[in-house]
Amino acid sequence: MHFDDDAVPMSLLRQRAFNLRWATLPPDVIALTAADPDFAVAEPIRRAIAEYATGGVFSYGPAEGLPTFRSACARVITERKGVATEPAQILAVDSAAAGMMHVARFALKPGDEAIVFDPVDFLFKASVEAAGGTVRLLPMDPDSGRLDLARLSSLATPRTRLLGVCNPVNPVGSVLTRDELRALGDFAVAHDLWILNDEIWSDIVYAPGTFTSLASVSSAIAARTITVHGFSKTFGLAGLRIGYVVAPSDTVFAALLEVSRAPTTMTGASTLSQVAATAAYEQCWPWAEAFVAHLAAQRDLAVERLRGIPGVRVRSPEGTYVLFPDVGALGVPATELAERLLTEGRVAVVPGAARWFGPGAEGHLRIVLSTSRGLLTEGLDRMERVLRAV
Ligand SMILES: Cc1ncc(COP(=O)(O)O)c(C=O)c1O
Structure with missing residues (x-):
């Protein structure tokens, strides 16, 4: 076994x-x-890495990511998460953590504010702060696993630009319900916020529970949702530093690509890591x-x-x-x-x-x-x- x-x-x-x-x-x-x-x-991930490495060519890849990788990701989002997605919406990044930072830098200017869950993984605060922003905390009761949604409206200020959503929630382990997602998404629509939507844990959901992707809740919510995914949790590829961001539109994609600095080659996802991640999505x-x-x-x-x-x-x-x-x-x-x-x-x-x-x-x-x-x-x-x- x-x-x-x-x-x-x-x-x-x-x-x-x-x-x-x-x-x-x-x-x-x-x-x-x-x-x-x-x-x-x-095993298929190990084989894919070995086969690619045997070829011995490790040239620069495209800044956006390899076409095979982007197609595999778009297929997974479409078929497994229920959100129709094109490969052109997928930006390969060198970890979900990096993807989160790119989204924060896209959405925030220094002095802006973001609303994030409390408790939640430290990467939300770290990303917001890397963009020069500050966080305001939306409490989640760790013992019930439910958000205090009644507090949401008191957290918005004229500087609020971003709402961080982690679903399922690390460290509490709750999976947000469609009603909770709708409340969060409608709030973002009403206050004209971008949503940093981290779904890296969304493959680890226990039956009979099911997962709802935020972008599937309504088209108005989808239009401001930027989803981050990775391969560390489900497939054990943390050391390969690979993930991707799903942009809701061509304009957001272009802005994210620019902010990521991948076109300058200063950052970017390793081709070998993309090959491994593609094998994960296609065979594992x-x-x-x-x-x-x-x-x-x-x-x-x-x-x-x-x-x-x-x-x-x-x-x-x-x-x-x-x-x-x-x-x-x-x-x-x-x-x-x-x-x-x-x-x-x-x-x-x-x-x-x-x-x-x-x-x-x-x-x-x-x-x-x-x-x-x-x-x-x-x-x-x-x-x-x-x-x-x-
Ligand atoms: C909610 C959440 N987002 C992002 C990450 C980072 O993942 P990666 O290894 O792809 O950077 C983690 C890892 O702990 C996580 O729990």
């Missing part, structure tokens, strides 16, 4: 998995930190479905285990492979608790600290599930020992 304990290439992870993961931690620590699978990528959906089935079992195991620990509350997420347990009742700040889990328990998690997810994350820990059952079980055993002793 792809996702057994034996399928975790631990010696390679210890050499190659950075960003808070195995290669950055002492060898006796279990890493449940950055959201990145512990498994080797699907059965692998991705098996991965999601494995993750569903991981989620159920972890939720049950954590609910058995006094002082810990956790919602079962409808999407993503992160859990965001509420440990506030233990009375220890999340950063200190994560430190104790590391030093006493030899298990690494991401604390619900403002620097990672915003001020609304306090009192929570973020745990990833994208490992084997054996490693997750051992990680949870270690967490339980420390948390019971707090």
Whole structure:
């Protein structure tokens, strides 16, 4: 099986998995930190990389992305996300993170404001700030997974230009409903805002839940929605730094391309990474479905285990492979608790600290599930020992 304990290439992870993961931690620590699978990528991706590399030609690619890559992305958005999309709308970028920054720099001038969820991945704030903007926070209750939409109108000011939407939501794991998306989208229409719509997690949604893409809700919303996608979460290609942005029109596409500086060659997606990502989209959906089935079992195991620990509350997420347990009742700040889990328990998690997810994350820990059952079980055993002793 792809996702057994034996399928975790631990010696390679210890050499190659950075960003808070195995290669950055002492060898006796279990890493449940950055959201990145512990498994080797699907075979067709490895083959595509090997075949392309064997040809030995690595010339410049087109600034917009390889035609094969753009077509594969447009097909996925059309067929799997329900938003009719042409290859000409797809801009290849060197990671979803870079795509988010390009969208923020497209939409914001220094001094402008953006509304983003709290908690949410730090890349929203980082992108807005890279564009010289500032964020205003739309609260999401981490324990119910629902947005405080009643607060939305009080957050708009004459400087507001952008609304950030993360769906499904990292770190809370909720999948936004069509009604929530409509409320967000209609708000953007009413206030003439662009929408930075991050759907990188949208392939990781658990049955019977379904995913609704924001641009499918109405044509008025679609016209101001700029969607960012990547290959790190579903296909394990984080180190290849590859993603794409879907522009709603030719004019937005041209402006995004310009802002990305890809035509100058100062940035741009590696051709080899685009080849790998194209193989993922064209040949690896059965692998991705098996991965999601494995993750569903991981989620159920972890939720049950954590609910058995006094002082810990956790919602079962409808999407993503992160859990965001509420440990506030233990009375220890999340950063200190994560430190104790590391030093006493030899298990690494991401604390619900403002620097990672915003001020609304306090009192929570973020745990990833994208490992084997054996490693997750051992990680949870270690967490339980420390948390019971707090
Ligand atoms: C919501 C969200 N957006 C973007 C990213 C960045 O993805 P990439 O590795 O493609 O830059 C992440 C990764 O953690 C994420 O969770």
